[in-house]
Amino acid sequence: MRASRRRVDGEWKTSIVCHHHEFRAFPPLSLTDPAPPFLAVTNVPSMKHSERSTSPRSRRSSARASSTLRSVASKHRLCWTALGFERRTEKLKSEFDTAFASGDLAGQGGPTNDISGSYTVTDYFAELRVPILEGRSGADLLAVNASYRYSDYSTDKTTDSYGLGIEWAPVKTVKLRGSYQQAVRAPNIVELFAAQGAGLFNMDTDPCGTGPGQPVPTASAAQCARSGVTAAQYGSSLLVSPAGQYTGNFGGNTNLDAETAKTYTFGIVLQPLRNLSATIDFFDIKVDKVIAAGIPGALIVQQCVFSNQFCNLIHRNAQRGTLWGQGLAQGYVEQNNLNLGKLSTRGIDVAVNYNYNLSQYGGLGLSFLGSYVDELITEPIPGLGEYDCAGYHGTTCGTPVPKWRHKARAVWTTPWLFDLALTWRHLNEVKIDTASPDELLAGTVLPVTAKMGARDYFDMSGSVNITKQITLRAGVNNIFDKDPPIGVTGAPFGNGNTYPQVYDSLGRKIFASITVAF
Numbered sequence: 001m002r003a004s005r006r007r008v009d010g011e012w013k014t015s016i017v018c019h020h021h022e023f024r025a026f027p028p029l030s031l032t033d034p035a036p037p038f039l040a041v042t043n044v045p046s047m048k049h050s051e052r053s054t055s056p057r058s059r060r061s062s063a064r065a066s067s068t069l070r071s072v073a074s075k076h077r078l079c080w081t082a083l084g085f086e087r088r089t090e091k092l093k094s095e096f097d098t099a100f101a102s103g104d105l106a107g108q109g110g111p112t113n114d115i116s117g118s119y120t121v122t123d124y125f126a127e128l129r130v131p132i133l134e135g136r137s138g139a140d141l142l143a144v145n146a147s148y149r150y151s152d153y154s155t156d157k158t159t160d161s162y163g164l165g166i167e168w169a170p171v172k173t174v175k176l177r178g179s180y181q182q183a184v185r186a187p188n189i190v191e192l193f194a195a196q197g198a199g200l201f202n203m204d205t206d207p208c209g210t211g212p213g214q215p216v217p218t219a220s221a222a223q224c225a226r227s228g229v230t231a232a233q234y235g236s237s238l239l240v241s242p243a244g245q246y247t248g249n250f251g252g253n254t255n256l257d258a259e260t261a262k263t264y265t266f267g268i269v270l271q272p273l274r275n276l277s278a279t280i281d282f283f284d285i286k287v288d289k290v291i292a293a294g295i296p297g298a299l300i301v302q303q304c305v306f307s308n309q310f311c312n313l314i315h316r317n318a319q320r321g322t323l324w325g326q327g328l329a330q331g332y333v334e335q336n337n338l339n340l341g342k343l344s345t346r347g348i349d350v351a352v353n354y355n356y357n358l359s360q361y362g363g364l365g366l367s368f369l370g371s372y373v374d375e376l377i378t379e380p381i382p383g384l385g386e387y388d389c390a391g392y393h394g395t396t397c398g399t400p401v402p403k404w405r406h407k408a409r410a411v412w413t414t415p416w417l418f419d420l421a422l423t424w425r426h427l428n429e430v431k432i433d434t435a436s437p438d439e440l441l442a443g444t445v446l447p448v449t450a451k452m453g454a455r456d457y458f459d460m461s462g463s464v465n466i467t468k469q470i471t472l473r474a475g476v477n478n479i480f481d482k483d484p485p486i487g488v489t490g491a492p493f494g495n496g497n498t499y500p501q502v503y504d505s506l507g508r509k510i511f512a513s514i515t516v517a518f
Helices: 098-102 190-195 221-225 297-307
Strands: 002-008 013-017 037-042 052-070 077-094 115-136 138-151 157-171 173-186 196-202 245-251 261-271 276-288 314-316 331-336 342-357 363-379 404-413 418-428 430-432 455-465 471-478 507-517
Touching: 077 190, 138 196, 196 297, 196 331, 221 297, 245 297, 297 314, 297 331
Parallel strands: 245 331
Antiparallel strands: 002 013, 037 052, 052 077, 077 115, 115 138, 138 157, 157 173, 173 261, 196 245, 261 276, 276 342, 314 331, 342 363, 363 404, 404 418, 418 455, 455 471, 471 507
């Protein structure tokens, strides 16, 4: 028996290799081990400040046995197998003070309720990798791999996830690979146990009101009456929120099922030279039972007004007819968590790596990573149509999804104890989702917010080994201080005028750090 650490499916995994059918389920552990392989008990202390207290806890026990066997058809490659189980308990308790709970903070949109809940899950899993052929004519390598995991949740839900893969290298310089997987994402504690209460959703405008860019209602008085608008309220400017934010009644649902995804990938790996490699991979992912905060609020309003559906989910303020304001009393839309629609995406990932020897000047490493999104289709409710968010952003599509983005990087590793790196980040332009021809997205388009332009950022960084124990790192991100594109970006996706999680909202950033090893 011996411990081994290997890279499997892109992750480092530690296992006990049992050549003589020995098994030790719970070996001694170091408290400083960053990834305890068999048994771990972790308690995260409460994080408290003047406004709220959150105490997440996770307890985990696991065991794993692996073995290595020589393949009959391969002289060098080994079969690899693993069996194991894992049991986890997840807990979360989040408490808020009076200001949060009453919804009195500026821009809060409603009260923030306490959250408390837990669940336990037991997993059983198996993994297998088998080389079928090696070193044969037309098959320098032919190998298959498989994995399976069964999960049993204390919420009376069970899930199955599995994967099948194949690799075929007809010659050493070319390898084809493909895989099929079923993946699952179980609902988290917030999605399961969050208390119901007022929150905000984005909607460009109320079709029954008037406002900037909408001098007259886009729906008739009869259509608006379906949503609760009276004749006296029809066309009122009060119906349109100046912030583009409306009130929904949000909350958890303990009967949620896990999301299920079917993933297909196919790719080719090329290595014509020892120091040059390239990969091209096609991906196709389809997700069912997508967990959402109920039916999207904007869709509920549109479907009620124009198709006479879901009108029972709309509760307008009796005096003003509004769906926005402080708390539920000013009008709201029902949006509790549900397993609703479907999500699918497909595209191509490209990667190129090249290393060049500069002799006495060190080495130069060049890398390129690019991703093309052909489509990102959402079907919010089965049977009510779908829309494609690839190349769009906005109140329905959310954060920008550029059709193309890439990162190119050059690293000069010198023989003089320092390294330099230059990075180029690119994102294609995106349009506002209401400019889409899709019926569920199409809407008012203002010229000033019609699109967010492409962005190119250049970063430079370096590191110096001052001594064997001390390393200094410094750099500049967004060297040319490029501003982010500006538009209308409502919560929760943006901060009002851009997307800080996608673009460099603060411009040029200078950083430095020092690492001391003991």
